[in-house]
Amino acid sequence: GAVVSQHPSWVICKSGTSVKIECRSLDFQATTMFWYRQFPKQSLMLMATSNEGSKATYEQGVEKDKFLINHASLTLSTLTVTSAHPEDSSFYICSALLQVVGQPQHFGDGTRLSIL
C-alpha cells in the first residue's frame, strides 16, 4: 500500500516552456504532499509543502511564482515550473503523508526535467 505515482518521469523541452508535473497518491488520501528538488549526487532540497484546499507553503529561497503548486484534491498535487530555463533542469520528487505527525513519507519515482 501507500503508493505514490509521479508523472511524467522524464521531460525534455525548450527554454521558456512551462512544465507541469503530477503527483498522485494511488491508494490513500493525502492532505499533505511535499515537493523536493535534487541535483546530481546531492541531497533532496525541500521546496514546498502542498496542502489540499489551501495555498502551498514555500521554503525560504524558493520562488512561488516560478514553481506553482496546486493541490486541488486529496489524491493529486501538481508542480508547474513556469517559463523554465536551463538552470531549472533537475530531478523533482514528490512525497505524500498518510498522517502528519511522526510518520514516514511515501515518495514518487521522480521527474527528470531537462531544459534545452
Added chain:
Amino acid sequence: SQQGEEDPQALSIQEGENATMNCSYKTSINNLQWYRQNSGRGLVHLILIRSNEREKHSGRLRVTLDTSKKSSSLLITASRAADTASYFCATDRGSTLGRLYFGRGTQLTVWP
C-alpha cells in the same frame, strides 16, 4: 539549507561485510528517519526512530540515535550487492507539520 551531514560520503565494501553510515544534525527533533534511493529513483523509507528511542532494528538494519550528540548511525549487516544505493537521513527539525530535511547522503557500493 540541509539539515545535517552524513559520513562517509561514499563507502565501498565487499558482500558480507557490515556497512556503517553516520548522520549528524543541528536542531532539536521529534524523530529521525533513514531513506534509501536507488540511482534516478524516488526514496524508500527504511526506518524511523523517535527522539526518546536509542536503538531500533529492522531485519539487517540497526539504527542508533544519540540526541545529546545530535547524531545517528545506520548499520547494515551482512551487506549484499542489492544494498548498493544512496542512503539519507532526514529530520523534522522539531516541527509537527511533517516536513523533512535531508542530509547529503552516503553512496554505498557493495561489490559481489
